[in-house]
Amino acid sequence: MSNITNQTLSELIKNIKSKKISSTEVTKAFVERSEKSKKLNAYITDNFSSAIKKAKNFDEKPNFELKLPGIPIAVKDLFCTNGVKTTAGSKILNNFIPSYESTVTQNILDQGGILMGKLNCDEFAMGSSNETSFFGNVQNPIKENLVPGGSSGGSSSAVAANLTPVTIGTDTGGSIRQPASFTGTVGLKPTYGSCSRYGIVAFASSLDQAGPISKNVKDASILLEVISSFDKKDSTSIEFKRNQYSEELTNNIKGKKIGIPKEYRVEGMPQEIEDLWRKGIEYVKECGAEIIDISLPHTNYALPTYYIVAPAEASSNLARYDGVKYGFRSPGENLIDMYEKTRSEGFGEEVKRRIMIGTYVLSSGYYDAYYLKAQKVRQLIKKDFDEAYTKVDAILTPSTPSSAFKIGEKTNDPVSMYLNDIFTVPVNLAGLPGISIPAGTDQKGYPLGLQIIGKPFDEQTILNIAYSMEEKIGFKNQITDWWI
Amino acid sequence: MTIDLKTVKHISKLARISVDEEKADKLAGDLNSIFDFIEKLNELKTENVEPLTSIAETTLRFREDKINSQNIREKILKNSPDENKDFFVVPKVVE
Numbered sequence: 408m409s410n411i412t413n414q415t416l417s418e419l420i421k422n423i424k425s426k427k428i429s430s431t432e433v434t435k436a437f438v439e440r441s442e443k444s445k446k447l448n449a450y451i452t453d454n455f456s457s458a459i460k461k462a463k464n465f466d467e468k469p470n471f472e473l474k475l476p477g478i479p480i481a482v483k484d485l486f487c488t489n490g491v492k493t494t495a496g497s498k499i500l501n502n503f504i505p506s507y508e509s510t511v512t513q514n515i516l517d518q519g520g521i522l523m524g525k526l527n528c529d530e531f532a533m534g535s536s537n538e539t540s541f542f543g544n545v546q547n548p549i550k551e552n553l554v555p556g557g558s559s560g561g562s563s564s565a566v567a568a569n570l571t572p573v574t575i576g577t578d579t580g581g582s583i584r585q586p587a588s589f590t591g592t593v594g595l596k597p598t599y600g601s602c603s604r605y606g607i608v609a610f611a612s613s614l615d616q617a618g619p620i621s622k623n624v625k626d627a628s629i630l631l632e633v634i635s636s637f638d639k640k641d642s643t644s645i646e647f648k649r650n651q652y653s654e655e656l657t658n659n660i661k662g663k664k665i666g667i668p669k670e671y672r673v674e675g676m677p678q679e680i681e682d683l684w685r686k687g688i689e690y691v692k693e694c695g696a697e698i699i700d701i702s703l704p705h706t707n708y709a710l711p712t713y714y715i716v717a718p719a720e721a722s723s724n725l726a727r728y729d730g731v732k733y734g735f736r737s738p739g740e741n742l743i744d745m746y747e748k749t750r751s752e753g754f755g756e757e758v759k760r761r762i763m764i765g766t767y768v769l770s771s772g773y774y775d776a777y778y779l780k781a782q783k784v785r786q787l788i789k790k791d792f793d794e795a796y797t798k799v800d801a802i803l804t805p806s807t808p809s810s811a812f813k814i815g816e817k818t819n820d821p822v823s824m825y826l827n828d829i830f831t832v833p834v835n836l837a838g839l840p841g842i843s844i845p846a847g848t849d850q851k852g853y854p855l856g857l858q859i860i861g862k863p864f865d866e867q868t869i870l871n872i873a874y875s876m877e878e879k880i881g882f883k884n885q886i887t888d889w890w891i
Numbered sequence: 892m893t894i895d896l897k898t899v900k901h902i903s904k905l906a907r908i909s910v911d912e913e914k915a916d917k918l919a920g921d922l923n924s925i926f927d928f929i930e931k932l933n934e935l936k937t938e939n940v941e942p943l944t945s946i947a948e949t950t951l952r953f954r955e956d957k958i959n960s961q962n963i964r965e966k967i968l969k970n971s972p973d974e975n976k977d978f979f980v981v982p983k984v985v986e
Binding site: 502503506599600643645707708710711712714715722726729730731732733734735736738739741742743744745746747748750751754759760764766767777779780781782783784785786787789821822825837838 | 894898899902903905906907908909910918921922924925928929930931932933934935937940941942943944945946947951952954963966967969970971972973979981982983984
């Protein structure tokens with residue numbers, strides 16, 4: 408079986424259930440390919456030998472009722488995994504072994520999934536190119552020296568390169584959708600409160616959500632069904648009736664109203680993205696959906712709002728890394744000196760920059776001018792969406808303002824790096840679900856994505872729209888295995 | 892608005908991150924370009940807008956006051972940077 412790693416999640420599930428292939432064969436195939444793909448630097452920690460052992464156990468006593476029967480899955484290294492090192496891409500956690508499991512990864516294990524390893528990411532999920540990881544750059548399988556996006560860059564690279572059938576990332580301002588767009592994969596950020604944040608290394612708690620990255624929409628719906636659950640251990644987890652997303656998936660979107668926000672036509676956006684967007688509009692029309700022009704007037708204020716709210720929450724969340732109870736410690740002359748040296752040496756430049764921004768906007772005398780102001784603008788941004796959703800069922804936009812860029816191209820200019828998330832950030836601020844699907848390529852042959860934004864808790868509608876668009880688009884990722 | 896070296900030093904103190912002279916200079920530059928970008932929010936009038944503090948419109952749930960975790964003391968202490976099987980160890984704080 409040479410082509411195991413090319414198969415989608417749903418094909419693998421079908422073939423394992425019908426006993427055409429065993430979990431061991433599948434796991435070994437992905438492990439072998441992952442081992443041959445070290446050049447991509449997608450993994451921080453591998454769990455290969457344990458995974459193969461678990462696969463053998465599964466085959467001895469298979470349970471085909473499970474949703475992920477013996478399926479090996481590598482996950483972003485931001486999810487705490489019991490007994491398996493969890494670094495968040497940071498030196499400050501480079502020796503941290505959790506004694507508990509995140510709810511989302513537990514859900515995967517409970518449904519028969521097997522942990523194959525921990526995937527590279529920007530340090531504490533702060534970045535849009537995976538270049539802030541303490542463990543080095545990740546290569547985009549599309550082409551050498553191209554970033555895979557971020558912060559879930561190891562995850563997007565691993566799915567696009569067939570190192571794992573599917574994966575989970577986290578998305579605070581676009582960290583699932585932007586890397587999916589850069590690698591020709593599907594990335595879904597669920598509604599805030601849909602997937603538990605318990606056991607996910609916290610970045611900005613009011614924005615963070617876990618979600619799937621996959622080869623296609625069907626696979627994303629299968630994984631969402633597994634990971635989305637109400638969890639008492641997360642105080643912002645929301646109890647609502649969750650769909651059987653994959654079973655209810657349909658390409659019938661007749662009569663759905665889809666909004667096109669004029670504010671997303673940003674200055675300097677390449678013509679090819681504009682064209683792709685127009686094509687996307689044609690596709691959904693052909694599927695019987697109705698197009699409605701809408702306005703989201705505060706779109707331009709989303710990024711500045713995000714760069715107050717997210718760093719403020721991060722500065723508070725990251726206060727726990729002080730070298731006392733776990734992680735890296737740099738010895739000091741006294742306690743304060745130890746704190747300052749530990750944090751100075753343990754955090755990378757981008758993380759320190761964001762902690763400093765956050766500390767400043769929360770500091771005495773500046774709180775009202777920055778943090779409170781940003782919370783008020785966040786309200787306006789959310790109201791824009793509330794208003795739009797009185798007229799439409801979903802919103803269609805580009806996923807990113809450009810395709811993947813070269814490694815090193817934007818590292819010296821934080822603001823230009825931040826602009827990558829211009830189309831994804833508003834969705835996090837408003838707590839909405841959003842999905843990016845590959846919709847074509849630019850002149851250089853690099854993938855470009857389109858984003859569908861939904862109403863709160865209406866993942867099913869955006870999945871259905873994505874599913875019907877996917878059929879029309881017929882996108883095939885061009886991967887040459889240049890790194891093997 | 893400009894963030895000068897003195898402010899950078901002050902923030903670094905609050906954030907408990909030591910910053911050397913050379914880095915402080917670069918950091919001041921970076922922070923200024925980021926704050927220039929953030930200033931855009933001042934274009935908006937927000938006097939009568941309620942701040943959005945949580946997107947999840949739920950009130951915090953109460954739970955029973957009962958211990959759920961097993962005895963994980965050893966496991967927790969294993970991650971301690973300064974090895975000691977009974978306590979977390981820090982530099983001397985009381986003279």
